[in-house]
Amino acid sequence: MHPHHAPPHATPHPRRWRALVLLCLAQAMLVVDITVVNVALPSIGADLDLGRESLTWIVTGYTLTFGGLMLLGGRLADVFGRRRVLLAGLALFTLASLAAGLAGDGAVLLAGRLAQGVGAALLSPAAMSTVTTMFHGRERHRALGVWAAIGGGGAALGVLIGGLLTAGPGWEWAFIVNVPIGLLVLALLPRLLPIESTSDRLGRIDLPGAVTVTLATASLVYGLVRAGDDGWGSITALAPIGAAAVLYAVFAAVERRWPQPLVRLPLLTRRTTLAGVFLMLVATGLLISFFFLGSLYLQGVREMTPLRTGLLFLPAAVTVTLGAHLAGNLVGRIGPRAVAVAGLFIAGAGAGWLVWALDRSVAVGFLPGFAVAAAGLGALFVTATTTAMSAVDHREAGVTSGIVTTFHELGGSIGVAVMSTVAAAGIEGGSATGFTSAFAVCAVTAGLAALICLRLVPSGRIDTSGMTMAH
Known part of the structure; x- marks a missing residue:
C-alpha cells in the first residue's frame, strides 16, 4: 500500500452521513444568502431610504468578503483544525445574520453583510474539506454530488425564499431565518464531527501571503462590480483590476520565499486543480447570470411580483439538483471530461432556447430553457468539486477547497458584471432585446468552455479512493 493513501479498509466515520446533512444545511445558508437579497432590494431601499449604489x-x-477571505479561511482550517474553524465561522455567520435582520439603517445592514461574508469564508472551506476527509471512494462521489447540488440549488432557493419572505413577514426575515438554523446546527454538529489532532501553530501561518491574496481578490471583485455599474473602460473598474493583478504577482513572489506558504504554487498548476477551478468559475458565472437576468426580466419586462418570480425559479432548483446527482454517479465511472462537456452542451442548449423563445409565453420560453440550462450547470458543480479535490493531501484539503470556493464567488461577480453590461438596454428600457443578447453570450460562453474542457479536463477516471497523494 502506498504510504500516502488511506488504508483501503479503513473504518469509515460512523456518523458521516448525519454530519453531511448538517454540513449541507450550513452551506445552504451561505449560498442562499448570495441571491436571497435580490428580490428584496426594492423593499430594503424603501424602508431604509437607500439608493441604487447603496443597494448594490x-x-x-457579502460576496466581496466571502470570496476575498476564502484562502485565509482554508489555511486557518488546515492549521487550527477544520472542526474549530467551521464552528467559529458558523457562530459568526449566525450572529451577523441577526445583526443584519435587526438593522435600522444602511450602515448597520452593510456591516452585518460584511460580517456574514467573514463567517462564510471561515465556514465554507472547512466544511468542504471535512466532507472530503470523512468520505472515501464512491461514497465521496455521492457526498460531493450532494454538496455540489447545494451550490446550484441554493442559488435558486435564495430567489424563491427571498420572494416568499419579502411578500410575507418582510425583508428582515431573509436574514433572521438563518438564526434558528445556525443555532440548530451549532447544537447538533459538534458531537458528529471527528476530533482532529493538529500540530501547526499560529507562528507558521503565512500572514503576508494571506493579507496580499485577500487584498488582491477583494480588489478584483470590487473592480468587477464597478465594471457592471460604470462600464469596462472606466477608471473605477480598470484601476482596481490592475491593482489586483499587481497584488497577485506580489502574492506569488511571497509564496515562493515563505518557508510554509499559504498555498504551494505547484498546487495552483496541478491539472486537476486548474480544471476544477475553471469549471467552478464557468458554472457559477453562468448560473448566477441566469438568476440575475431572469429575476430582472420577469419583474421588469413581464411585470411579475417578487413572489411569483421566486416560484418560477423552483423548477431550476429541482433540475440543478438532479444534474448534480447524476454527475455524482457518472464522474467516477466515465471521467470528468465527458461529464463536463455534456453539462456545458446542455447548458448551452438551454441558453439557446431562451434566445429563440424568450418572447413567447413564460411556460414555453423561459421555464424550459432555464430548467434545461440549470440541469447542465448542476453537473458542472459536482465535476468541478470532485476534480479539484481528487489529488489533494489532507493537509491541503482546506486551502484547496478555499481556492475552489473563491472561484465560486468570482464566477458570480464576473457573470453579473458582464451580463449587466450586455443586457443594459433591456434592464433600463424594460424590453426583451438586451436579455436575448445576454442569453446569447451565455450560450457562446458554454460552447467555448466545452472546447477548452476537451484539452484541460482529464479524460480518464480520477482516483478519489483514499486520502489522495501527499507532497
Missing part, C-alpha cells in the same frame, strides 16, 4: 453594496459586500 448590500448584495456585493
